[in-house]
Amino acid sequence: MAFLPDxxxxxxxxxxxxxxxxxxxxxxxxxxxxxRELAVKLSALVNGWSDVGSLDDLRRHGAIVIxxxxxxxxxxxxxxxxxxxSLQYTSSSTYKIVVISDADRMNQSACNSFLxxxxxxxxxxLILLLTRTPEQLLDTIRSRCVRVALYRECQTxxxxxxxxxxxxxxxxxxxxxxxxxSSRAMGLLADFQNITAELRGDIEDRHKAALKEEVSxxxxxxxxxWLKDREDYYDDLTESAYQEQRNNLLSLLFTWLGEMQRRHFxxxxxxxxxxxxxTEQLAEKYSVNDLHRRLKAVDEMRRNLATNVREVLALEVGxxxxxx
Numbered sequence: 001m002a003f004l005p006d007x008x009x010x011x012x013x014x015x016x017x018x019x020x021x022x023x024x025x026x027x028x029x030x031x032x033x034x035x036r037e038l039a040v041k042l043s044a045l046v047n048g049w050s051d052v053g054s055l056d057d058l059r060r061h062g063a064i065v066i067x068x069x070x071x072x073x074x075x076x077x078x079x080x081x082x083x084x085x086s087l088q089y090t091s092s093s094t095y096k097i098v099v100i101s102d103a104d105r106m107n108q109s110a111c112n113s114f115l116x117x118x119x120x121x122x123x124x125x126l127i128l129l130l131t132r133t134p135e136q137l138l139d140t141i142r143s144r145c146v147r148v149a150l151y152r153e154c155q156t157x158x159x160x161x162x163x164x165x166x167x168x169x170x171x172x173x174x175x176x177x178x179x180x181x182s183s184r185a186m187g188l189l190a191d192f193q194n195i196t197a198e199l200r201g202d203i204e205d206r207h208k209a210a211l212k213e214e215v216s217x218x219x220x221x222x223x224x225x226w227l228k229d230r231e232d233y234y235d236d237l238t239e240s241a242y243q244e245q246r247n248n249l250l251s252l253l254f255t256w257l258g259e260m261q262r263r264h265f266x267x268x269x270x271x272x273x274x275x276x277x278x279t280e281q282l283a284e285k286y287s288v289n290d291l292h293r294r295l296k297a298v299d300e301m302r303r304n305l306a307t308n309v310r311e312v313l314a315l316e317v318g319x320x321x322x323x324x
């Protein structure tokens with residue numbers, strides 16, 4: 001069941017007043033801003049803070065706030081270990097607060113490390129996991145949290161880019177026409193790779209233009225070492241930007257399959273409202289277990305892409321498992 005943000009807050013506040021507050025909540029929904037706002041309000045409630053309005057404000061009060069870092073936008077094991085150690089320290093606040101934003105970006109090692117904290121947190125600890133795609137989290141993590149799905153009555157769904165709209169249309173056509181099989185899955189992969197190739201090309205062109213402008217402005221006043229450093233910088237920047245765009249498209253695969261799965265339960269909060277009729281129709285063709293299997297395959301593909309496995313191999317295996 002999904003809740004309006006204010007309703008969700010009131011229910012959790014009532015549980016707190018009755019001394020029945022759970023130690024961990026998994027807050028999901030299409031709006032990351034709504035998730036963060038609820039996390040801030042709950043943290044303020046349990047600790048009596050009156051001057052907080054953002055995650056940075058929580059940090060200033062000593063809360064542990066974890067967000068993805070690096071060019072792969074991952075939450076790594078070191079971050080979770082540091083959080084676990086910090087929770088062992090005494091605190092002047094009533095509750096020790098842990099907020100994990102974009103929790104689906106935890107890699108496998110981080111998830112395993114976090115499970116120890118989630119299973120046996122110190123007394124008076126409140127853990128808040130925020131994610132738009134709770135399906136990406138391990139079952140063992142989801143099962144140890146109270147699920148809070150958010151929606152808004154006037155929800156217009158995700159604001160998709162032109163490229164993301166293109167991918168949604170490809171997914172709609174794939175599931176609407178014909179039965180999924182290996183051959184069609186490879187066709188869908190080829191379309192996906194065409195999209196990502198164009199994205200990479202656009203990113204490379206922008207960064208080459210930026211480097212050319214820098215060389216034109218500063219090249220005559222610097223040595224060759226400077227140029228090599230700037231070339232390396234833009235190479236890294238290109239790879240980082242490309243992987244972020246690719247990961248956004250992988251998240252959209254989750255969103256589409258998640259829409260189909262949620263239609264089984266009649267949830268009112270839809271990320272892709274323009275496709276409600278189709279996802280409802282498709283939900284009758286695919287079982288919850290089948291969709292869950294496909295979601296897990298996309299999750300495994302995303303995790304493989306976060307390692308040093310060749311991208312083309314990870315995508316091929318992932319698409320065969322998820323869409324074959």
